[in-house]
Amino acid sequence: MKVRRIIDAHHHLWDLGADHRYPWLMKQSVVRFFGDPKPIQRDYGVPEFREDIGTLPVVASVHIQVGVESGDELAETLWLQDQQRRHGLPSAIVAFCDLTAPDFEARLDRHRVAESLRGVRQIVGRSADEDRATGSDALLENPAFEAGLKRLAELGLSFDLQLIPAQMERAAGLLAKVPNVRVALCHGGSLSDFSPQGRAIWKHGIRLLAALPNVICKVSGFGMFDKAWSAASVREQFHTMLDAFGPERIAFGSNFPVEKLATPYVQVWRRYLRMTAGLSGFEQQRLFHDTAVEFYKLPDTAEP
Template structure:
């Protein structure tokens, strides 16, 4: 059984997603118009043929608790599909402990995500990078780990050095690096710079890397264009610290699910396949 360690679902009548429903807005990943519709578990399961479990990652709902309880209901309604989830929580919030207490009443919850960086242009507008200078964020990361929860980390290479210093305050928190650390500059020089910076994270055993979301910065991607990224992650983290994620439906803007899986299958050595497509995610997110 394969596990998709990074995907999203949304029911636009049940949970509000302001970013998703903004008309005419273009994002760093492209035009969201084709995915401005419901994407429910039945469609995802049809897309993810050959998989048997997955991890839902929070995706910018107006209210994180509303999203989390909806995902929990989806998990309970589909007992034959093990579904874990990573929820949104502001680690700088004064009531962080109360929020985490509430989230941990939901059996599907495994971790938390608060995005540190998406893309240089968007980050300049949103100011999310400022989390790295906030001591409350570092304390929140530590608190998450002390509860046995993990943290999904999304950021860009320019932030790795600052993030590594923040992680010094939370060495016991398991970290899932989203989207191979978002290498947004796909030029040869840009990829060399990303690979060099990535050592700041891959040298830390608490971090596991997701091979996911590589289409967001290269909408015309091919297996050969992402080969350097996949091979670098496997070399630096090792198969036991790499896991596959589709990033659907966002990455459906660029290719279908079967094409994404086939590309990764062609790039991951056969001896590493079971780790990347099952074992690492099963261990990290406590899935069968």
């Protein structure tokens, strides 16, 4: 393996017996935008995560909030910090905190007691159907959301942006107003419409977001939208992101255990290696390690 160090820049953990609850993991017979969650509606902790990693040189990881019951967000953050103390992972925590809440700053201050906190994710878009049900699309026009992003920047915290291609142009317009907040585009913008028109909308959005120097792109989650994906099938998609953002602003993530519905952990990273086989060692190091270290302010890691 040419890559000596990997940082998994996007994964999840959960404990269904913990004090905080996960409504979507407890609902039965509800198919989500990424498929039927039934196989992962069970505990997924650091020991199993390490088993999935196997002998891959994963030296650090970034946990992204899972979607706990409203009011349980702080409990999730504190549980994750305890997992880090007990097991050494995750290395960084991206929590949920409602940027539009009247007491947003007080809520955020409580999250900041966790020394591994690096940022916030508040999902703007998952799929058109789910977004209509949640109303999350309205965040892009909410002045409180913009103010919350500015506050994150002031505190040195980042924002993980999950949306769908139809929202990218509006999101780019909003983010242009908050140039100091560091933003990670989750799942490469969640391309799910592979028609020529769907790809065109996504490519246009990628170019707009890449034009903002404070935005990086996380490549992850291919299996949510194509269970049969391969290094070859996503080649054009990956190179569109690479050409737009450059290796210095791209990080890889596993999206485990959601991706486990489609692809084993080791296979995900082998496909990433195939996708980047023609790149230089320096470029690969950026994609697999350095971009995530810089963005999430992780301590640099000695080679294993």
